[in-house]
Structures are given as structure tokens and as C-alpha cells.
Amino acid sequence: MSKPIRIPMPKLGRLYQKAALDAARSKISSGGSLKAFPEQSVVAEHPGITEDQAEQYRRLLAGEPFDGVHRRSLPSVLLHIAGFPVQMALMSRDSFPLPLMGMVHLSNEVLHHQPVHTDTPLQILARAGNFAPHRRGTQVDIIIEIYPAGLDPASASSADCLYSSTSQYLGMGTYLFSKDEGGASSREEFTPPTKTALWTLGTDAGRQYAAVSGDYNPIHLSGLTAKALGQKRAIVHGMYLAARMLEGREPESAGHRWDITFEAPVGLPGKVAFAAERVDANTQQFTGWNPRKGRRHFAGQLTLP
Amino acid sequence: MAETPRDAVIIGGNRIPFARAHGAYAKSSNQDMLTSALNGLIARYGLQGKQLGAVAGGAVLKHSKNFNLVRESALGTPLDPKTPAYDVQMACATGTEAIGSLANKIKLGQIDSAIGGGVDSISDAPIVVSDELRGILMEATRAKTAGQRLKALAKIRPGHLAPKAPGTGEPRTGLSMGEHMAVTANKWGITREEQDELAVASHRNLASAYESGFFNDLISPFTGLSADNNMRADSSIEKLAKLSPVFGKDLGGNATITAANSTPLTDGASAVLLGSEEWADAHDLPKLANFVDYEQGAVDFVDGAEGLLMAPTYAAARMLKRNNLTFEDFEYFEIHEAFASTVLAQMKAWESEDFCRDVLGLDKPLGSIDRSKLNVNGSSLAAGHPFAATGGRIVATLAKLLHGKPGKLGFISVCAAGGQGITAIIEGR
Numbered sequence: 204m205s206k207p208i209r210i211p212m213p214k215l216g217r218l219y220q221k222a223a224l225d226a227a228r229s230k231i232s233s234g235g236s237l238k239a240f241p242e243q244s245v246v247a248e249h250p251g252i253t254e255d256q257a258e259q260y261r262r263l264l265a266g267e268p269f270d271g272v273h274r275r276s277l278p279s280v281l282l283h284i285a286g287f288p289v290q291m292a293l294m295s296r297d298s299f300p301l302p303l304m305g306m307v308h309l310s311n312e313v314l315h316h317q318p319v320h321t322d323t324p325l326q327i328l329a330r331a332g333n334f335a336p337h338r339r340g341t342q343v344d345i346i347i348e349i350y351p352a353g354l355d356p357a358s359a360s361s362a363d364c365l366y367s368s369t370s371q372y373l374g375m376g377t378y379l380f381s382k383d384e385g386g387a388s389s390r391e392e393f394t395p396p397t398k399t400a401l402w403t404l405g406t407d408a409g410r411q412y413a414a415v416s417g418d419y420n421p422i423h424l425s426g427l428t429a430k431a432l433g434q435k436r437a438i439v440h441g442m443y444l445a446a447r448m449l450e451g452r453e454p455e456s457a458g459h460r461w462d463i464t465f466e467a468p469v470g471l472p473g474k475v476a477f478a479a480e481r482v483d484a485n486t487q488q489f490t491g492w493n494p495r496k497g498r499r500h501f502a503g504q505l506t507l508p
Numbered sequence: 509m510a511e512t513p514r515d516a517v518i519i520g521g522n523r524i525p526f527a528r529a530h531g532a533y534a535k536s537s538n539q540d541m542l543t544s545a546l547n548g549l550i551a552r553y554g555l556q557g558k559q560l561g562a563v564a565g566g567a568v569l570k571h572s573k574n575f576n577l578v579r580e581s582a583l584g585t586p587l588d589p590k591t592p593a594y595d596v597q598m599a600c601a602t603g604t605e606a607i608g609s610l611a612n613k614i615k616l617g618q619i620d621s622a623i624g625g626g627v628d629s630i631s632d633a634p635i636v637v638s639d640e641l642r643g644i645l646m647e648a649t650r651a652k653t654a655g656q657r658l659k660a661l662a663k664i665r666p667g668h669l670a671p672k673a674p675g676t677g678e679p680r681t682g683l684s685m686g687e688h689m690a691v692t693a694n695k696w697g698i699t700r701e702e703q704d705e706l707a708v709a710s711h712r713n714l715a716s717a718y719e720s721g722f723f724n725d726l727i728s729p730f731t732g733l734s735a736d737n738n739m740r741a742d743s744s745i746e747k748l749a750k751l752s753p754v755f756g757k758d759l760g761g762n763a764t765i766t767a768a769n770s771t772p773l774t775d776g777a778s779a780v781l782l783g784s785e786e787w788a789d790a791h792d793l794p795k796l797a798n799f800v801d802y803e804q805g806a807v808d809f810v811d812g813a814e815g816l817l818m819a820p821t822y823a824a825a826r827m828l829k830r831n832n833l834t835f836e837d838f839e840y841f842e843i844h845e846a847f848a849s850t851v852l853a854q855m856k857a858w859e860s861e862d863f864c865r866d867v868l869g870l871d872k873p874l875g876s877i878d879r880s881k882l883n884v885n886g887s888s889l890a891a892g893h894p895f896a897a898t899g900g901r902i903v904a905t906l907a908k909l910l911h912g913k914p915g916k917l918g919f920i921s922v923c924a925a926g927g928q929g930i931t932a933i934i935e936g937r
Binding site for chain 1: 680694
């Protein structure tokens with residue numbers, strides 16, 4: 204791997220502006236080339252997740268406070284939120300071959316190696332890899348690794364890694380490979396399990412998660428802005444669903460891993476039927492689906508150490 | 509049975525008729541209804557001017573202004589104002605918990621007399637402002653200058669102004685009680701026919717108890733109503749079979765819960781008079797039955813490991829073991845009909861060899877309950893279920909049933925929101 208390019212902690216607002224601009228100029232909407240994007244990585248220093256941000260997150264998910272009494276170890280999704288601007292910075296580099304606007308989050312896999320607490324400075328590395336053909340475009344893995352601040356990630360060992368995640372995205376309509384390589388649709392028959400909960404999401408669910416995560420992607424904010432991006436209604440952030448799926452289940456001492464695969468997006472307002480099922484003593488699997496249409500929104504799994 | 513220092517005697521009970529929500533009691537508050545139920549009890553047993561050991565009870569849905577609901581209600585009665593009163597809350601088991609804990613105080617000799625009960629109103633439910641609006645108003649309250657106050661109030665948006673009514677959903681799952689029950693009913697294979705039969709029996713039993721005058725000294729009229737107005741004496745299985753399911757619709761053909769085999773939302777209040785044997789004798793009062801024992805239960809329902817309303821199943825096993833009793837020792841069973849399927853699922857669990865062995869840890873199943881002993885004078889499906897008032901209705905009904913049958917036992921099961929529940933034992937005298 205080439206040495207990561209060091210960047211200042213990016214601001215999401217500016218990245219979205221650039222993405223919109225790029226899209227408007229259709230500069231790269233036809234897709235770049237993989238050759239122009241050698242396996243590249245960026246790294247940024249993060250001052251640490253503040254107590255305020257953790258408290259906002261707690262209020263959104265209605266869980267226990269991260270006050271060191273009830274719990275201290277921050278949830279995986281808050282670490283994802285910390286790493287998200289770095290991920291976005293990587294994906295909005297001119298050499299990145301897929302357009303940022305209209306990128307679809309397919310899945311997320313997380314290894315949460317060690318506990319991370321508030322106000323702990325972090326170092327966040329993002330890299331892209333595994334570009335692959337998809338029947339609707341090109342998919343890519345964006346890998347985030349979080350280390351303690353001050354460590355040179357190039358020489359860091361895996362034991363230093365606090366958290367790593369692989370987010371799989373689909374650059375819709377951008378074919379960097381031949382269209383035939385994408386394979387056929389593999390939608391399987393879905394039979395809903397017995398639901399254990401029903402989530403009622405208001406029209407403002409996207410705006411609320413945006414306020415906590417800083418992810419103001421217009422597709423999540425309102426019907427109008429979502430329509431501009433080709434959705435009938437605003438859709439909720441996938442990672443909000445992951446956050447609800449995991450709430451109250453992550454261990455204080457970390458060491459757990461989990462994944463989530465997104466299917467039909469959740470339109471707002473909407474209801475999500477949810478099932479938590481035990482696979483074995485350490486593993487639970489989760490399913491979210493539309494209780495009216497019976498379409499699956501996501502499937503996930505959590506394995507404790 | 510477990511030995512206790514002295515008996516807690518059930519002397520009598522009184523309730524106002526239960527009324528379907530937004531009907532006969534639409535303009536009555538919790539305090540109006542509870543005061544009326546207490547007044548009827550006080551008049552019936554001549555407690556005017558008397559100082560009792562305690563009055564305890566509660567309401568599940570309560571306005572914040574009713575922080576001292578039971579005390580305020582008691583102050584509105586002719587009881588000696590030196591009688592202490594306090595609020596209890598354990599969802600639908602509120603009334604049973606109030607009565608059980610008062611009985612314990614009497615057994616321990618801490619008090620000699622008490623009234624336990626409860627009240628609930630759906631028609632006057634506490635509607636509150638949104639969390640956002642409350643946050644802004646509180647910020648404005650804390651402001652030190654007019655400028656700060658204006659700045660806080662300027663944050664109010666039209667969306668914040670919508671009032672919030674209490675929902676029937678479990679906070680941790682977002683599922684209504686009916687949806688939870690649909691899952692449990694399906695798991696235990698409870699059929700639509702069984703549920704409708706139980707509902708019809710409840711209406712017929714309640715109607716014939718009214719006809720025989722059983723409730724004459726258990727109910728006092730309120731605002732023009734003299735009998736539970738949910739009761740349908742002419743209810744029939746054919747009529748109920750026509751209704752469509754209202755809960756568990758995603759179960760398709762296995763959806764069995766209809767409006768008729770679920771309890772309706774109801775307004776009402778109840779109260780039960782308890783005392784030591786000596787106190788009852790000294791005041792020349794009847795001694796219907798003894799409140800022998802009670803047990804609370806709770807289950808892990810959040811991820812569906814157990815059904816929301818199954819806690820009494822577990823409480824019963826522990827309570828019976830402690831008292832060295834089996835179901836065969838009981839003359840009557842009062843199982844609160846939150847849904848017909850609640851009663852049927854609990855009974856199936858007690859009959860199940862696997863469940864009793866693997867889950868309850870018993871050597872053999874607790875056994876089946878003779879239907880001719882079950883809810884013989886009707887239960888919540890017919891009478892209605894003003895949450896906190898149900899315990900008082902059941903205890904008074906069962907105590908009167910057992911009166912004149914010394915040593916005969918009655919069993920009570922009441923499920924509650926939050927995966928909780930209570931079971932109790934009453935002994936006739």
C-alpha cells in the first residue's frame with residue numbers, strides 16, 4: 204500500500220457542495236478510470252468525539268448516557284460517524300473514479316476491536332479497494348481504520364487498530380467494467396420472521412440523524428430534495444437503522460463484530476418491522492422489513508467476543 | 509400454606525360500573541371516579557370519620573397534577589383526614605399490587621385497616637406537549653433576561669405544537685400490547701374459536717351474575733350508569749365469528765385477535781376494604797376471605813424471548829411452590845382477560861410438560877384449569893378493563909365468591925405492561 208496522504212479533518216458540508224458541483228458539471232458522472240486511481244488512502248487526525256455529540260446520539264437512540272457510570276464505550280455507529288467525513292474526502296478526490304452523488308450504501312461490516320471513549324483524539328485512515336462489477340454499476344469497498352492519535356498508520360500493527368469497517372458502496376450507472384460482468388439480480392424470496400419490535404419513523408427521522416451525524420445528504424432531508432435525487436420520498440440513513448439495531452447490545456469492553464446489508468430503502472415517514480433472533484450464545488441476527496409490503500430493508504448480525 | 513403472623517381479611521369492595529371509553533364517563537376525571545368508588549365503600553361499611561391505616565392505589569394514565577391522586581381522592585371522602593394515602597403504579601397490576609402490599613402491612617401488624625384500589629380514564633387521558641416544546645419552555649423558564657427568554661421561545665416551530673397523547677405501545681419495542689399478544693397467541697397455537705368461546709362465556713357469566721344480584725353490594729352507580737356498559741348478554745359465537753382480526757394482521761390466516769376477544773378501552777374505579785380480624789370484629793364488619801399471598805413476576809420480552817403478558821405464568825409457579833399448593837387445591841380461578849388469548853396462553857403454558865419442566869423448572873406440569881371454575885362471574889372482556897381498577901374488581905369478586913366457604917381457595921392472575929404480572933391467593937371464610 205502506498206503511503207496515505209495526510210489531510211486535515213474534512214468538513215462534510217464542503218464535500219457535499221463539491222459533489223453537487225461535480226454532478227452539475229457532469230465532470231465525472233460518466234465515470235473515471237481505475238488506472239487513474241491507484242490504490243490510494245487518506246488519513247486525518249480527529250480531535251475526538253465530544254461529550255456533546257455522544258449525548259446527542261444518546262438522545263436520538265434513547266439509550267443510556269456515556270457518562271462513565273452507565274456506559275463509557277462509544278457505539279460503533281458513532282465511530283462510523285467520526286470516520287465518515289474522511290471516507291467522503293477520499294471518495295470526492297478528483298481521481299476517485301465513481302461520482303459521489305447517487306452513491307448507494309450496500310453494506311457495512313465492522314470489527315470494533317477496542318473501546319473508544321469521548322474526548323480521545325483519534326487518527327482515521329480511509330482507503331478504497333475491491334472495485335468490482337455490479338449489474339447496476341460499479342461497487343467499491345471503502346475501508347476505515349481508526350487508530351489512537353499520534354501513531355503512524357503506515358507502521359501501525361493490527362493490534363493498534365481500535366476499529367475497522369468496510370463500507371460497500373454502489374456507484375449507480377457508472378460501469379468501470381463491462382456491463383455483462385455484473386451478473387443477474389439475485390433477489391431471493393423473503394419470508395418475514397416473527398417481529399419483536401416496530402419502529403415508527405417520522406418525516407424528520409432523516410433530519411434528526413443528520414443533526415447528530417453531520418450527514419446532510421439531501422436524499423435524507425425532505426421529500427423535495429429526495430425527489431431531486433430520484434427518490435419518491437426522503438429515505439432514512441442506513442446507519443441510523445444500524446444504530447437502532449445495535450442500541451443497547453454492544454459490549455462495554457468491545458471486541459465485537461457486526462454487519463448489516465441494506466436492501467429496500469426506508470421511505471419517510473414509515474414503519475419498520477424488526478426482529479432480533481438468537482443464533483447462538485454469542486450471536487444475534489436482525490432483520491428489518493416493511494410490515495405492509497413485506498419487503499426487506501436490511502439484514503444484520505452481531506457477534507460478541 | 510406459608511405461615512404469617514396474622515390474617516389480612518378482605519371485608520368488602522366497591523366499584524363504579526365500568527364504562528367504555530369516551531362514553532358515560534367522558535367528562536369525569538380519575539379523581540372524580542376514585543372518590544366515588546371510595547365514597548360508596550365508606551358508606552357501605554360505615555367508615556365515616558374513621559382513621560384507617562392507609563389508602564393506596566393508583567392510575568396507569570395520570571395527569572401530572574394528580575401526583576397525589578389517592579390522597580386527594582381520600583380527602584374528598586368522609587374518611588378522617590388523618591388517614592395516610594399514597595399512589596402505587598405497576599401498570600395493569602396497580603390495583604393488585606396496592607391491595608397485596610396493604611395486606612402485607614396488616615399481616616405484619618403495621619396497620620389494622622386499609623383501602624386498596626385503582627382508577628383509570630382513557631376519556632381524560634393526560635395529553636402533554638412534545639419533548640421539543642417542553643425543552644424550549646423550560647429553557648425560557650431558566651432564562652434570566654427577557655432577551656434570553658425571547659431567544660429560547662423563538663426556537664418554537666409549528667411541528668413542536670402538536671399535543672402528544674399516551675400510546676398503547678410498549679416503549680422498548682414500539683409494538684402495541686395487541687401485537688405482542690398476537691405473537692404469543694400464535695406461538696401457543698391459540699385458535700380463534702377458543703378465544704371467541706372465552707369471550708362469549710365472559711359476557712354470559714357477567715350478565716348472569718348481574719341477574720342474580722351478585723354485584724348489588726359490590727357496585728355503586730355513577731353519573732347515571734348502574735352496570736358495566738360493555739357487557740353484551742346476547743353475545744354469541746356466531747356473531748363474534750364475523751369480526752375481522754385487528755391485531756397480528758401480518759400473520760395472515762393465523763391472525764385471531766378481534767375487537768371482541770380483546771378488552772375494550774374503559775373508564776372506571778374500584779376499591780377494596782381490608783383489615784385485621786380484630787379490627788373487622790371491633791367494627792362489626794363482615795369477613796369475606798383472607799388475602800393469603802401474592803407474587804410478582806417479570807419476563808424478558810424485549811427481543812421476544814418470552815411473551816409480553818406471560819409473567820403471571822412464572823409468578824404462579826413460584827407462589828404455588830411456596831405455599832405447597834397445586835391447581836387442584838383451588839375452587840375458583842380469576843385470570844384477567846387482557847385478551848381472551850392471554851388467559852388461554854397462560855393456561856396452555858401451565859398444561860405444557862415441556863414448558864413447566866424446561867422453563868419453569870418444575871417436576872411436572874401445573875396442570876389444567878377446570879373451565880367451570882374460571883372467571884365464573886365474568887371478567888375483563890365483558891366488564892371492561894380500566895387498567896388500575898381491575899385488581900380491585902377481581903379481589904372483591906373473588907372474596908365474595910369464597911365467602912361462606914371457609915378454607916376454600918381462589919387464584920388470581922393479572923398480567924401487566926412491561927412484561928410484568930401478579931398472581932395471588934385468597935382463602936374463603
